[in-house]
Amino acid sequence: MTATQQRTKTNYLLGFCRIFTGLLFIFSGFIKANDPTGFGYKLQEYFEVFHLTAFNEYATAIAVVICGFEILLGALLLLGVYANTVAWGLLLLILFFTFLTFYSAFFEVVTSCGCFGDAIPLTPWQSFSKDLVLLALILIIFFNRKQLRSIIKGSGNQFVATVITAIISLGIGIYTVNYLPFIDFLPYKVGNNLPSLMVLPEGKQGDLFEQIYTMKNKKTGETKKVNDKVYMADKLWEDESWEIIGEPESKLVKKGYDIPIPDLLITDADGADHTQEIIANPYYNLVIVAKDLSSTNIDAIQKINQAAIQLTKDYNGLRVVLLTASASKDAQYLSDKMQLIAEIFYADLIPLKSMVRANPGVLLLKGGNVVGKWHYNNFPDAKTIEDKFLSKDK
Structure with a gap:
């Protein structure tokens, strides 16, 4: 093989590694940025393992930064901008991810790495294998980084492109934290029938x-x-x-079929089970999910409560409930203090985290179907809810 042929072969290989790695980093970053709150929960699992619980409070913010950094590195790799810095960034990041996935797999401490969020669940060993492949591709990029050429000419243009990409990358995560994911991959998404997701379907076998x-x-x-x-x-x-x-x-x-909602149990303060009564109610249920009352947005609770009061006046069949994982005395204190119209019920923290990525968040159920779902930042007024949903049944 001549030197020219060797260079051509290397260029093709480098081009493939560059495009594949860049697109995969962008895809992985976008998937996690779609739900950085969920990725933050996964980071908290790692913090627990490595005794770094002091970072739990900042898990969502860290998640937004990591997602944004992934998208930025992938985009800059495709553009060929700041090739040396990007190659180092990719190498350090993949070494870090490879260590985490190996540690999770070998010691069985985190059952799912969260590499692609809830969209594509991977086992730790699958994640580790994926990272090894990526590491091989990134090593090729790293050792040939001087051959990477930018498709954007001029240092000023490259800087502007980097800033714009960084703003977009971080902006996606910031938006979804405050207004729910663009695509909901969780079982409580709009359109799903919750009772059917809590049982084993006919013809399916469990573990x-x-x-x-x-x-x-x-x-x-x-x-x-x-x-x-x-x-x-x-x-x-x-x-x-x-x-x-x-x-x-x-x-x-x-391994058998995994029931999408295996762990939802709704009880009152005395421990009586009200799960089916609430979830399968044939009429409308306005479900306020405030998983942790110590950190919930009180102003948002008040706003939702005012809308609920108005809705119950105009629509007699509406039932309003508040679900929380907090202690009953704390829930009752808040209810009395704010004169909440909602009935208070209790559930475990894990299903409440999956129910809606907000504290508080709101679901509108009818006959077990999720017909509406909102973050407190975009919760509509009573008239909008009535016109869009309730008025159809009057």
Whole structure:
């Protein structure tokens, strides 16, 4: 192979790595920037693992910056702007991500890396494999970074392009934090029927587990592990020389269908279950989700409450409830202080985080269907809700 042919081959390889890596970084950044609040929750899991809980308060802000940085690096790589700096940035970022995904996979501390948000869930080992491929591509870019040429001429134009790209990259995340994701990949999105997502569909099978027993021979002291099938088939309980020690272990044999909403339980202050009563109500339910009352936006609660009062006057069939993971005494105190019209119910923090990426946020349900969903920043007035939804049933 001649030197010219070798250079041509290298240029083609570098071009492929540049385009593929750039587009993948932009895609990954956009997916996470679509829901930086959710990515922030994932970062909090990593903070817990590495004992960095002091950063939990800033998780969403950090998420916005990371998403923006990914988009920026991907865009600048495609443009060829500041090639040396971008190559270093890509290398450092992928080394960091590779370490995190390997640590998560090897020690089984975080079950999903969040690389592509909730749009494309990946296991830690899948994420680690993806990062190894990216690392190989980025190493090619890094060692050939001097050959990268900018498609934008002039240092001034390059600077302007970088600033504009950075503003757009950060702006996407800032917008979605304050006005909900552009695309909702979670089970509580508008159009979904919640009761149907809480049960195993017909024809689907859930996870298949087996029980593992640790058996000890009373005479010899020998121990062995047997599964429940062997235990039953060999009738080991009839053999008095063997006994079960410790608690049985549950082992996943076959992965089955994951129920989209497996963990939603709505209770009152006394612990009585009201889940189906609220979720499957055939009439309209205005559900205010204030997952944590200590950090919720009080002014927004007041605004929503005023709209709810007006709506219940104009539409008798509307039920207003507030869901929170806070203590009942805190919820009751807030209700009394603000004279809330909503009935107070309680749910675990995890499903409330998935329900709406706002504190507070609002869902409008009818017959178990999500017909409306809002961040408190874009919650409409009572007349808009009545005209768009309630008036149709009068």
